[in-house]
Amino acid sequence: MEKELKTEGTPPPPNEVNSSVEPRKLSPAQINKGDKHMSNKRKELVAKTPLPSWDELYKNSNGEYDRIETAIAKHCSKLSETEMRVLILVKKKYSSGQIGEILGIREETVEKHRTNSRKKMQLLHEDNLKTFLKTI
Numbered sequence: 587m588e589k590e591l592k593t594e595g596t597p598p599p600p601n602e603v604n605s606s607v608e609p610r611k612l613s614p615a616q617i618n619k620g621d622k623h624m625s626n627k628r629k630e631l632v633a634k635t636p637l638p639s640w641d642e643l644y645k646n647s648n649g650e651y652d653r654i655e656t657a658i659a660k661h662c663s664k665l666s667e668t669e670m671r672v673l674i675l676v677k678k679k680y681s682s683g684q685i686g687e688i689l690g691i692r693e694e695t696v697e698k699h700r701t702n703s704r705k706k707m708q709l710l711h712e713d714n715l716k717t718f719l720k721t722i
Contacts, residue, residue: 637687640671657722662707669706672699677719
């Protein structure tokens with residue numbers, strides 16, 4: 587049996603990957619929002635795209651992270667530097683896994699910082715941290 591030759595302009599079969607196509611850059615919000623509708627192949631491509639470091643994000647925030655930090659500090663001045671960074675990134679819609687990658691810590695550690703921050707800000711267990719941060 588002869589193998590069919592691909593002709594110019596014919597799309598590759600669905601199980602083949604076109605390695606010359608660059609994955610589109612997505613914001614954390616788009617990645618999180620699109621999870622339910624994103625193909626597994628797309629998720630793999632996005633997952634392979636490294637996230638910037640905290641220093642890069644901070645430098646490129648044009649003072650936005652400073653404004654967020656000031657607003658959060660009005661509600662609680664007892665937060666550690668890492669807890670504050672975690673909350674800023676939560677407000678910017680990064681997932682715990684992404685925050686861990688950005689800060690160079692484990693996802694479980696991020697979850698612990700979120701829990702400690704919630705306690706320090708005296709949020710009730712049922713209060714959603716993301717919802718609270720939207721109000722700031």
